[in-house]
Amino acid sequence: MNFRTILILGALSAFGPLAIDFYLPAFPAMALAFGTDEKHVQLTLAAYFLGLSIGQLAYGPVADRFGRRMPLLIGVGLFTAASLACAYAPSLEWLIGARFIQALGGCAGMVISRAVVSDKCDAVGSAKVFSQLMLVMGLAPILAPMLGGLLVNTTGWQSIFLALTGFSALAGLAVALGLPESMPAHLPRQPLAGALRQYARLLKDPVYLGHALTGGIAIAGMFSYIAGSPFIFIKLYGVPAEHFGWFFGANAAGFILVAQVNARLLAKRGPAFLLTRTVWIYLGAGLALLAVSALHTAQLWPLxxxxFVCIASLGCILPNASACAMNGQGARAGSASAMLGCLQFSVAAGAAALVGVLHDGTAMPMAMVISLCGILVVSAALLTRRIQNARALVQVQV
Known part of the structure; x- marks a missing residue:
């Protein structure tokens, strides 16, 4: 897969994190503008998660029936229009609705970029490309909060959504001019009427489901961090909004670095092997975070x-879990990618909401949810590996 294609797919994959991370520093300003509190502003984040979960299920079957380009262009266009509506939202309710529509458009890039990789690569090749995509999309959480904090303090929170409008318009142009149809001509086009059957088959496949949940629960921990970090950094520890991006970006840099190390390690070890090892690091870091949070330290650095270790480990977990789940899906790659994304963001939305429900003015809610995710990630990964080994043993005996 050439560099231009990876760059376009990375930009499309960045729609989700960019639309989330970019406006996090604006929460206090948005609460003031709409005459409410930050807890109600967080509903715009929940609406986005909900849109991502629902929308991905629609794009999968459409991409398997009509190919990758058409639904991708429609989704990018919808994201662009909704971003503009967010910028001129007259009320919080309007903004919540526009964010939901924005997510419905943005998830097209997330679903179809995975399907394009699956069209062109095997399991190891997919894991390498997913790791490279982490480099591109990983720039979003580094640059977005920094730029978002700067825009909020200079031109207001509305400028954040105007910037998203411009970015998505450029991405749509790149797709139109530089991303050809990737679905192999020999693959049968799946009928839309069979979408529910395809999803049912995927959910009955314990290996696919196990890998999807491993990645999904890991992402849930990351979104718990995204939901809780603005309060913890800005309110609890007094980090200025314009400096929030530096702390957020440092964790994203660790994520990118580990993703690139993972791409190199894949030459010697397969994605399943690396996945089952890295989940233990995630769990250990999550439990350490919980222990530090329980101490209620006066300084931020022990937290x-x-x-950092927890978020960085996701640079290995996420590409390998996605590659294992998508391996061998063939003609139903779009549906498999859609179900993968739906499971991931459904769990993530629940985790982010749980952080808000448990909110007690400390870092404990975020730490508790992340550590719980670590326990569940290890359990899902080990159980899935055991099922794979049992299948392999049966095939050898046969």
Missing amino acids: LIPL
Whole structure:
């Protein structure tokens, strides 16, 4: 897969994190503008998660029936229009609705970029490309909060959504001019009427489901961090909004670095092997974060160390879990990608909401949810590996 294609797919994959991370520093300003509190502003984040979960299920069957380009262009266009509506939202309710529509458009890039990789690569090749995509999309959480904080303090929170409008318009142009149809001509086009059957088959496949949940629960931990970090950094520890991006970006840099190390390690070890090892690091960091949070330290740095390790480990977990889940899906790659994304963001939305429900003015809610995700990630990965080994043993005996 050439560099231009990876760059376009990376930009499309960045729609989700960019639309989330970009406006996090604006939460206090948005609460003031709409005459409410930050807890109600967080509903715009929940609406986005909900849109991502629902929308991905629609794009999968459409991409398997009509190919990858058409639904991708429609989704990018919808994201662009909704971003503009967010910028001129007259009320919080309007903004919540526009964010939901924005997510419905943005998830097209997330679903179809995975399907394009699956069209062109095997399991190891997919894991390498997914790791490279982490480099591109990983820039979003580094640059977005920094730029978002700067825009909020200079031109207001509305400028964040205007910037998203411009970015998505450019991405749509790149797709139109530089991304050809990737679905192999010999693959049968799946009928839309069979979408529910395809999803049912995927959910009955314990290996696919196990890998999807491993990645999904890991992402849930990351979104718990995304939901809780603005309060913890800005309100609890007094980090200025314009400096929030530096702390957020440091964790994203660790994520990118580990993703690139993972791409190199894949030459010697397969994605399943690396996945079952890295989940233990995630769990250990999550439990350490919980222990530090329980101490209620006056300084921020003891909290940052286990948080950095936890987020960085996702640079290995996420591409390998996605590659294992998508391996061998063939003609139903679009549906498999859609179900993968739906499971991931459904769990993530629940975890982010749980952080808000448990909110007690400390870092404990975020730490508790992340550590719980670590326990569940290890359990899902080990159980899935055991099922794979049992299948392999049966095939050898046969």
